[in-house]
């Protein structure tokens with residue numbers, strides 16, 4: 001069942017010279033999750049941060065650290081991010097040879113396991129891992145950068161995954177989050193929610209305007225549901 005909407009600011013759009021203060025500011029402004037984009041310059045054409053930065057940020061917020069790994073091969077880094085303080089660890093199926101094994105590894109470390117689908121990755125990649133995921137992330141842009149435009153075709157994918165989640169969780173009490181990541185703003189947030197998303201990543205739309213604007217920006221993303 002679709003859960004109450006949570007907002008996950010992506011710190012990719014934060015001021016990297018003041019990351020601790022930025023995390024505290026979005027926490028105070030009402031963020032539910034802190035979305036941390038990890039890029040390796042190989043799986044995606046950009047380089048960002050590693051476990052040492054996650055560990056350094058951990059004391060700055062008690063909110064859920066939602067760590068999106070865009071690195072390949074991914075398995076060797078999972079334990080490091082778990083130890084650094086990640087709460088949810090999300091991987092791409094293309095980032096390793098054995099998705100099921102990677103999800104089991106994440107859960108064995110006591111963390112929630114997520115799978116991220118690139119815009120061209122079909123929903124069928126989920127066919128045999130629905131029992132092993134706590135979150136499914138739909139990339140509504142190609143991974144690697146903030147500030148890109150939402151790819152419309154992903155609305156159908158969000159709807160299709162919402163149906164699958166509801167089918168496997170009905171009557172079980174299980175929860176699988178459906179997160180949308182990329183190009184989300186106050187106009188598209190209700191579109192993503194109507195399609196079935198319950199976690200919205202927002203980098204540009206959260207951090208635009210500087211710290212004084214964060215609370216309003218997050219409120220606008222929640223829309224009339226709050």
Ligand SMILES: O=C(CO)[C@@H](O)[C@H](O)COP(=O)(O)O
Pocket residue numbers: 010012013035037068141142143144145146147148181182183184201202203204205
């Ligand atoms: O994972 C990624 C990009 O690869 C995202 O988390 C973006 O960082 C979101 O940024 P906006 O599109 O909201 O600016």
Ligand SMILES: [Fe+2]
Pocket residue numbers: 010035036037068181201
């Ligand atoms: Fe992300």
